Amino acid sequence: FREALAIRPKDADLLHGLGVGLMEKGKLDEAADLFRQALAINPAMATAWLMLTQVKRQKERDSELGGMEAQHAKAPQDSLARMQLSFGLGKANDDLRDYGRAFDYFAEGNAIRRKGINYDQAxxxxxxxxxxxxxxxxxxxxxxxxxxxxxxxxxxxxxxxxxxxxxxxxxxxxxxxxxxxxxxxxxxxxxxxxxxxxxxxxxxxxxxxxxxxxxxxxxxxxxxxxxxxxxxxxxxxxxxxxxxxxxxxxxxxxxxxxxxxxxxxxxxxxxxxxxxxxxxxxxxxxxxxxxxxxxxxxxxxxxxxxxxxxxxxxxxxxxxxxxxxxxxxxxxxxxxxxxxxxxxxxxxxxxxxxxxxxxxxxxxxxxxxxxxxxxxxxxxxxxxxxxxx
Structure with missing residues (x-):
């Protein structure tokens, strides 16, 4: 990723990919910085919002949370982006101990995901x-x-x-x-x-x-x-x-x-x-x-x-x-x-x-x-x- 970024430093997908790699290695602050760089280039990148919530503990209703809510409102119903943003917003609100709002987002994300998979209970x-x-x-x-x-x-x-x-x-x-x-x-x-x-x-x-x-x-x-x-x-x-x-x-x-x-x-x-x-x-x-x-x-x-x-x-x-x-x-x-x-x-x-x-x-x-x-x-x-x- 680093070699590719040297050639394409403004590639949001590459920044996101390197962020995931650093998250897996435990470098959470560096990962958060890369997810933010990806979002500065492409604010609609739902997976970067989701990953940012995984490495960041939400402490207040800040501008990043507002940005994610705005993208969620814009995302088409039942879309992959809407689902990813729902899980991300669920995590952020869980951090804030707003459990009613967190559950609403988790429920939406899960419902979208469930529609897209075939699961046979029997x-x-x-x-x-x-x-x-x-x-x-x-x-x-x-x-x-x-x-x-x-x-x-x-x-x-x-x-x-x-x-x-x-x-x-x-x-x-x-x-x-x-x-x-x-x-x-x-x-x-x-x-x-x-x-x-x-x-x-x-x-x-x-x-x-x-x-x-x-x-x-x-x-x-x-x-x-x-x-x-x-x-x-x-x-x-x-x-x-x-x-x-x-x-x-x-x-x-x-x-x-x-x-x-x-x-x-x-x-x-x-x-x-x-x-x-x-x-x-x-x-x-x-x-x-x-x-x-x-x-x-x-x-x-x-x-x-x-x-x-x-x-x-x-x-x-x-x-x-x-x-x-x-x-x-x-x-x-x-x-x-x-x-x-x-x-x-x-x-x-x-x-x-x-x-x-x-x-x-x-x-x-x-x-x-x-x-x-x-x-x-x-x-x-x-x-x-x-x-x-």
Missing amino acids: RTRAEFEAMKATFDAGFFEKHRPSSISDDTPIFIVGMPRSGTTLVEQIIASHPQVYGAGELSILKKAVGKQFPATMPGGFPWGVSDIGDADFAEAGQAYLDMLHARYPNMRHVTDKMPGNFLLVGFIHMMMPKARIIHCARDAAATCLSIYKVHFRGDSHRYGYDLGELADFHNLYTDIMKHWHTVLPGVVHDVRYEDFVADQEGQTRTLIAHLGLPWDDAALSFHETDRPVRTASAAQVRQPMYQGSVDLWKRYGDRLKPLLDKLD
Whole structure:
């Protein structure tokens, strides 16, 4: 970006792109400056407004907020720009503790996003039920995990916005751990070894295959991991949705650690609802009822894994970390079999790129503020709270 900007210094897209890169590296003030430069050139650049709200804490109704409101009023109904500006204005008003106005903007942004995606609730439920039915207690009596002893990977799973980025940042602050972020290689290894076309279909057909297939899939995963991150003692794989594949992880790489990040259900769901995720991930997240249903499925399958694989998944609670950062961090590092290192307590200073919706938050020390924030939205969350288990 910098080389291109030397040639085209007034290119708003380049300024925005460099700003995003700096935000991911934790250079929030520099990122904010670049987003402002992009907006000076193109005041209608909705994505730059949205990104500016991610790196700036709104403290008053300033001229920038007024500028964003003006652009929102001009943006066509149901347009991408209108949606991005709605999420940005929701964040700014949330900062200002104007929760009624913030919710109105979040609701508009989510409604626009929901119209543009295809999400099948029934199919999602069927996928969860199939995974539970396949990996039942009888499966683990019949099958034995692979003999692979490689314990390089540390899987961090859970709902988005449940503290997975925070926990990875803490673990990756340890000198023996490399934080790789959200990797797609587990899905790739499982999909190649156990395709949808397998006899019996996926995942049901897994019940009738030999244990050697799991070893082969585990080795394929490790080959990809070591090729990308050679000579690393441990590597974190923080793809939250891998909670659906805990049975596969255990059968493929039984020595790999699995850390599950749990957080209050209402707090998690509101936090998801407040975010415009990049790409097509988290399609369930743009309607409060669908969001509650998905969270219920997630809670249910995590209970299932704890029942059929006792001791395999280590739970950490976001609220416990906020209340007792050092105690919880020491317990986590000990569980991973790592020697204590004080760097784990200064996670917000760790210099590594973070490419998730929490990129800005993990650059700050832990704070209590977000634990009970959902309660301030009151009855606006009723469609969510009525459906949550």
